[in-house]
Amino acid sequence: MTELERRALLGDRQAQEECTRQGILLPCWKCGGEAEVNELHTGGKPIYAAACKKHHCGAYGAGSASVPKAIEFWNTRPAPPIGRCMECEHLKDNDGVCLYCEVFNMTTPGPEAFCCRFEPKGGE
Ligand SMILES: [Zn+2]
Incomplete structure (x- = not known):
């Protein structure tokens, strides 16, 4: 993990924004596992939402019509104390x-x- 990612995970707003700008999807804040952006088909236009790859973990971000936005939602969620x-x-x-x-x-x-x-x- 880079220093930037670590700071972002600890709730550093600037670092979160920088990660988002670089298209970096932060690791899962709940379990530390890898996260991914999923394409969800709802009938109309696809929706993108980041989620933890570990399904039993259940962490997920808000959905958006664009991938960068989905990454932003995931990266800038209200930070729990991690x-x-x-x-x-x-x-x-x-x-x-x-x-x-x-x-x-x-x-x-x-x-x-x-x-x-x-x-x-x-x-x-
Ligand atoms: Zn997780």
């Missing part, structure tokens, strides 16, 4: 053996992993 596992309160050190997430009760997929259950470390 952040990287390495900076998250829920990431626990299992006696130095491994790092795991107490929310999902699993080891973190990697330093770049992130999700919407993010809580900044050292909160009050």
